[in-house]
Structures are given as structure tokens and as C-alpha cells.
Amino acid sequence: MKFLVCISNVPDTTTKITFTPDNKEFNKAGVQFVINPWDEYALTRAIELKEAQGSGTVTVLNVGEADTEPNIRKALAIGADDAIRVNAAPKDAYFVAQQIAAIAKEGAYDVILMGKESIDYNGFQVHGMVGEMLGIPTVAPAMKLDMSGSTATLEREIEGGKEIVEVNTPFVASCQQPMCEPRIPNMRGIMTARTKPLKVVEPVGEGARTEVAEYALPPKKQGVKLIPAESAGDLIKLLRNEAKVI
Amino acid sequence: MSVLVVVECDNGEVKKSSLEVASYGSQVAQMLGTTATAVAVGEATEANLAKLGEQGISKVLYDAEPRLKDFVNGAYTKLIAAAAGKEDSKIIVLANSNIGASVGSRLSVRLQASLATNVVELPKANGSSFTVKRGAFSGKAFADVVLSGDRKIIAVKKNSIEALHEAGKTATVEAFSASLSDADFTDAPKQVVMQDQAGGILLPEADKVVSGGRGMKGPENWGLIEDLAKALGAATACSKPVSDVDWRPHHEHVGQTGITVSPNLYIACGISGAIQHLAGVNSSKVIVVINKDPEAPFFKAADYGIVGDVFEVLPKLTQAVKELG
Numbered sequence: 001m002k003f004l005v006c007i008s009n010v011p012d013t014t015t016k017i018t019f020t021p022d023n024k025e026f027n028k029a030g031v032q033f034v035i036n037p038w039d040e041y042a043l044t045r046a047i048e049l050k051e052a053q054g055s056g057t058v059t060v061l062n063v064g065e066a067d068t069e070p071n072i073r074k075a076l077a078i079g080a081d082d083a084i085r086v087n088a089a090p091k092d093a094y095f096v097a098q099q100i101a102a103i104a105k106e107g108a109y110d111v112i113l114m115g116k117e118s119i120d121y122n123g124f125q126v127h128g129m130v131g132e133m134l135g136i137p138t139v140a141p142a143m144k145l146d147m148s149g150s151t152a153t154l155e156r157e158i159e160g161g162k163e164i165v166e167v168n169t170p171f172v173a174s175c176q177q178p179m180c181e182p183r184i185p186n187m188r189g190i191m192t193a194r195t196k197p198l199k200v201v202e203p204v205g206e207g208a209r210t211e212v213a214e215y216a217l218p219p220k221k222q223g224v225k226l227i228p229a230e231s232a233g234d235l236i237k238l239l240r241n242e243a244k245v246i
Numbered sequence: 247m248s249v250l251v252v253v254e255c256d257n258g259e260v261k262k263s264s265l266e267v268a269s270y271g272s273q274v275a276q277m278l279g280t281t282a283t284a285v286a287v288g289e290a291t292e293a294n295l296a297k298l299g300e301q302g303i304s305k306v307l308y309d310a311e312p313r314l315k316d317f318v319n320g321a322y323t324k325l326i327a328a329a330a331g332k333e334d335s336k337i338i339v340l341a342n343s344n345i346g347a348s349v350g351s352r353l354s355v356r357l358q359a360s361l362a363t364n365v366v367e368l369p370k371a372n373g374s375s376f377t378v379k380r381g382a383f384s385g386k387a388f389a390d391v392v393l394s395g396d397r398k399i400i401a402v403k404k405n406s407i408e409a410l411h412e413a414g415k416t417a418t419v420e421a422f423s424a425s426l427s428d429a430d431f432t433d434a435p436k437q438v439v440m441q442d443q444a445g446g447i448l449l450p451e452a453d454k455v456v457s458g459g460r461g462m463k464g465p466e467n468w469g470l471i472e473d474l475a476k477a478l479g480a481a482t483a484c485s486k487p488v489s490d491v492d493w494r495p496h497h498e499h500v501g502q503t504g505i506t507v508s509p510n511l512y513i514a515c516g517i518s519g520a521i522q523h524l525a526g527v528n529s530s531k532v533i534v535v536i537n538k539d540p541e542a543p544f545f546k547a548a549d550y551g552i553v554g555d556v557f558e559v560l561p562k563l564t565q566a567v568k569e570l571g
């Protein structure tokens with residue numbers, strides 16, 4: 001079975017977010033980029049399923065410029081077999097989805113796995129778009145994924161519960177915990193990753209449909225009002241009379 | 247051309263987040279000098295749908311096909327696309343929920359619309375394009391996004407828009423069929439498992455949240471969190487390490503890699519306030535922090551704080567809520 005795992009390259013979760021002086025772009029200076037944490041579930045689960053099946057391939061795909069290659073290599077070190085980078089800045093979700101759909105189609109992948117959402121742009125949309133472009137189901141977000149032959153059983157999270165869904169290949173799923181325990185690269189993985197194939201291709205399709213005019217940081221908090229522990233009950237009065245939230 | 251609003255229903259009731267979505271849609275309609283039509287999904291009653299008039303909706307389309315009671319991505323997408331066709335809607339507004347965003351992203355491709363998810367404010371129209379503010383970088387920032395083209399889909403983040411309540415206004419409810427076939431139900435659930443919700447309050451929909459971290463010491467102490475939550479009518483939540491070690495279920499884990507909540511009140515008990523935790527909660531209107539360490543980073547993000555031991559403070563708070571009546 002052929003697995004395609006899509007990874008986005010995002011600022012480390014501890015990053016303090018700042019923007020360029022015109023507020024038009026994220027300020028990358030000094031920022032450590034990582035594989036999107038949700039995508040680690042997709043990657044690890046694909047590797048586990050391939051191992052369980054005893055055959056098949058796991059290809060990782062990123063739409064990004066050359067500076068994403070260290071994280072693509074990391075995905076190879078974790079256990080993907082080969083990689084594709086679409087050489088373009090990921091302008092928006094629609095643009096990215098077109099690239100993924102084109103590669104998925106050309107490579108006739110059976111299972112296309114993504115993360116629940118990209119933690120930089122928080123779209124929760126690329127998986128739905130790709131499914132629609134390919135005319136196949138998308139299950140998002142999936143907390144569990146098991147395969148038996150060409151049938152997958154998934155747990156799809158809905159607000160307040162979950163649905164057990166069965167779909168046949170090909171399909172798209174977006175992954176989240178507790179699907180698996182994301183793997184970290186080991187020494188052997190890091191060594192072999194260096195020689196695994198990483199193909200760079202040029203983008204296709206139309207441009208982006210949306211554009212960011214300006215970024216802004218949330219307004220600063222006024223500062224905390226402390227209530228002595230002995231008179232903790234006063235907090236409740238403040239929440240009712242001052243903050244008016246209860 | 248009317249603005250189409252997608253309302254999600256559950257057990258006959260319109261979800262609170264969908265009342266916000268309806269209010270958003272009707273305000274956009276007003277801005278454009280048109281009306282707002284809703285299409286309802288899930289299990290609804292005619293009486294409750296008619297009440298969407300209070301949120302400014304003129305008409306509600308409802309397909310009573312029983313298989314639409316549960317979320318099916320394929321069928322919901324087709325239903326909403328058909329409703330948009332019937333109403334000649336260029337603008338579709340839905341909830342930024344797992345359901346809303348899943349359907350919205352498919353629709354954006356099918357209808358060739360530009361899409362913004364996680365939207366927190368009404369749009370500003372500029373000629374034929376809209377600028378919408380949306381949350382980005384996991385609650386650490388906002389982005390003003392330009393949606394151009396004549397078709398637009400907006401997924402509205404919960405609790406960022408005040409729901410309208412124009413008492414007495416009603417919407418007409420119209421039966422609607424999208425002529426769905428079996429092929430539209432390939433992702434229909436074999437089974438639906440709803441969480442066992444102690445006070446009946448779901449975390450993603452909650453107005454108030456009481457959350458516990460590692461400072462609670464163990465699952466046996468969660469009664470303190472639950473008592474306060476129950477007294478307040480709040481949902482319960484937890485930090486990541488707490489769900490990682492199974493003190494609490496995964497669906498209660500909030501933060502950058504859990505769910506994002508934006509209630510009116512978030513009470514954090516024995517949580518240090520790591521940046522990844524804050525990312526999931528910092529759009530809450532009021533944050534209360536209870537921590538025995540005065541240096542805990544969470545106090546910097548808090549509106550109210552108590553430096554103290556959760557085991558002493560929580561019972562006092564619960565008592566004080568009960569005394570409020």
C-alpha cells in the first residue's frame with residue numbers, strides 16, 4: 001500500500017510570535033522550525049501500518065522552499081522511505097491543496113494522511129480541499145486509524161463525541177492524538193535518511209485564493225488582580241459583580 | 247441572493263455556536279442589503295428552527311432525511327451546496343467546528359469559493375472583497391485575511407460573536423431535499439459514541455471551564471474540579487500531561503496540541519501556564535489562575551489570581567458559588 005504523508009513546517013510550539021515592522025509577514029528570524037506536531041501522528045501511524053502490512057511505501061510531502069529540507073530529512077529519519085518537496089512558498093491552503101492533490105493523483109497513493117491542522121495558520125482545511133479535489137472521502141480529525149485490506153476503520157472526533165467510520169482506499173485522513181505515540185529519529189534512522197531520495201518538483205495549478213493583509217498580536221492583559229487565599233470566596237463575588245461572567 | 251448560514255443541531259436543539267453563526271450571517275446579509283437563509287443539519291425540531299428568527303434568519307431549509315441526523319461529510323457537503331444553489335447564495339457562513347470546517351473546506355473547492363476558517367469578527371467589505379480577522383499561530387496572533395472573488399465561505403470561531411436575540415421574531419421553516427443517494431453516505435458513521443458528560447456540558451461549547459493540571463496531584467482529586475464546575479455550570483478540562491497519563495480523557499486536553507477553547511471564564515487549577523497550554527486558552531474572556539507558586543507563568547496571562555493551595559481554595563470557591571444562589 002502506498003502512503004502519502006503531508007507535513008507542514010511550522011515554528012516550534014515555544015516560539016514567541018512576532019511580525020515584520022509592516023505587520024505583513026511572520027518574523028522568521030531566530031525561529032526554530034519543526035514538523036507540525038499533528039503531522040507527527042500521521043507520519044508515525046503510516047509507518048506503523050506499513051510495518052504491519054509487511055510491504056508498501058511511505059512518502060512524505062511538503063510544499064515549501066528549500067529551508068524546509070531539514071524537517072523533511074527528519075521525517076525520513078523517523079522512517080519514511082522517500083520524500084517530495086514542491087518548491088514553492090505555501091501561499092495559502094488552496095494553493096497547498098492543489099499541489100498535494102496533483103502529487104497524490106500522479107503517484108496513485110492509497111492513503112493520504114495529514115495532521116489535524118497546521119499550528120501556524122490553524123486552517124483545518126487542506127485535508128477537506130484535497131479530498132474534494134480528488135473526489136474521495138476525507139475523515140477529519142481522526143483519533144484512530146486501522147486498516148484491514150483496503151478498508152480503513154477510523155474514529156472521527158465530533159464535538160462532544162466520536163463517530164466510527166469505515167472507508168475504502170483511496171481516502172484522506174487528518175490525524176491527532178491518541179492515534180499513536182509519535183516516533184523520534186534514532187541514530188540509524190538519521191544515517192540512512194541522508195541517502196533516501198528527496199525529489200524536488202515545481203508547483204502546478206492556480207495561485208492562492210486568499211491573502212493576509214496584516215497580522216496583529218492579541219491585546220495585552222491589564223495585569224492580574226490577586227485575591228488572598230484566606231478570602232478566596234471574594235473571587236466569586238468579583239466574577240459576578242465586576243467581570244460579570246457568572 | 248441570500249446569505250446562507252449552516253446551523254448545527256443536536257437532540258432537537260440548535261447549538262449555541264450555531265446561534266452565533268446565524269447572528270453573524272444575518273448581520274452580513276444586512277450589510278449587503280439582503281436576507282439570511284439557514285440550512286439546518288443534525289437532529290432538529292421545527293419549533294426550534296423557527297426560533298432562528300431571533301437571530302435574524304428569515305427562512306430555514308431542513309431536510310428530514312434520517313441519515314442526516316449524524317455527521318456525514320459527503321452528504322452534508324452536497325446538501326449545503328444544493329441549498330446554496332437554490333438560494334443563489336454567494337456567501338456561506340458556518341461554525342468553525344469539526345463539522346463546519348470539514349464541510350466548508352470541501353464546499354470551497356466545489357463552489358470555487360475563497361475560504362477563511364477560525365474567523366473572530368464581522369467582515370469589512372471593500373468593493374467585492376471581504377477582509378476578515380481570524381485567529382492564527384494557535385491563539386498567539388490574528389491575521390486580517392482578504393477574501394476576493396464573488397463566492398466566500400466563512401467559518402466563525404465559537405464565542406467570538408455575540409448572538410442576537412430579537413424576541414418574538416420567527417423564521418419560516420421549509421422542507422428541503424437535496425436528492426441524496428447512497429454514494430453521498432460513504433463516510434456515514436457505523437456507530438456514534440457520545441461522551442459521558444457529567445453535568446451535560448460539552449467542553450467545545452462551554453461558556454465556563456474549570457481546568458486542572460499536574461498540581462491536582464492525581465485523578466482521585468478531580469472531585470474538587472467537578473464540584474466547582476457543577477456549581478458554576480462549567481465544563482471540565484485539563485492540561486496535556488494530565489491526559490497523557492490518563493488522569494483524564496484526551497478530549498479534555500486543551501492547548502496548542504489539544505482543543506482550543508474560548509469561554510467567558512477559564513479557571514486554571516494547578517496549571518503552570520506553559521506557552522503551549524496558553525495557546526489553547528488565551529482567547530478566553532476572563533482567566534482565573536489558582537497556583538501555589540506566585541512565580542507561575544500563568545499569572546501573567548490571568549485577570550484574577552489566587553496564590554494558594556488548590557486543595558484549600560477549591561472547596562471555598564465551590565461554597566461561595568453555592569451561597570450566591
Ligand SMILES: Cc1cc2nc3c(=O)[nH]c(=O)nc-3n(C[C@H](O)[C@H](O)[C@H](O)COP(=O)(O)OP(=O)(O)OC[C@H]3O[C@@H](n4cnc5c(N)ncnc54)[C@H](O)[C@@H]3O)c2cc1C
Nearest residue numbers: 006008063090092093114115117118121122123124125126
Ligand atoms: C511564515 C509563514 C506564513 C504563512 N502565511 C500564510 C498565509 O498568510 N496564508 C496561508 O493560507 N498560509 C500561510 N502559510 C502557510 C501555511 O503554513 C500552510 O502551509 C498552508 O497555508 C495551509 O495552512 P492551513 O493552516 O490552512 O493548513 P491546515 O488545513 O490546518 O493543515 C492541515 C494539514 O495539511 C497539511 N499541510 C498543510 N500545509 C502543508 C504544506 N505546506 N505542505 C504539506 N502539507 C501541508 C499538513 O498535514 C497539515 O497538518 C504560511 C506559512 C509560513 C511558514
Ligand SMILES: Cc1cc2nc3c(=O)[nH]c(=O)nc-3n(C[C@H](O)[C@H](O)[C@H](O)COP(=O)(O)OP(=O)(O)OC[C@H]3O[C@@H](n4cnc5c(N)ncnc54)[C@H](O)[C@@H]3O)c2cc1C
Nearest residue numbers: 459460461485486501502503516517518520522523538556
Ligand atoms: C510540542 C508540545 C506540545 C504541547 N502541547 C500542550 C498542550 O496542548 N496543552 C498543554 O497543556 N500542554 C502542552 N504541552 C506541555 C507543556 O509544555 C507543559 O509541560 C504542560 O502544559 C504542563 O502541564 P501542567 O501545568 O499541568 O503541569 P506543571 O507544569 O507540572 O505545573 C503544575 C503546576 O501546579 C502547581 N501546583 C502544584 N501543587 C499545587 C497545589 N497544591 N496547589 C496549587 N498549585 C499547585 C505548580 O506550582 C505548577 O505551577 C506541550 C509540549 C510540547 C513540547
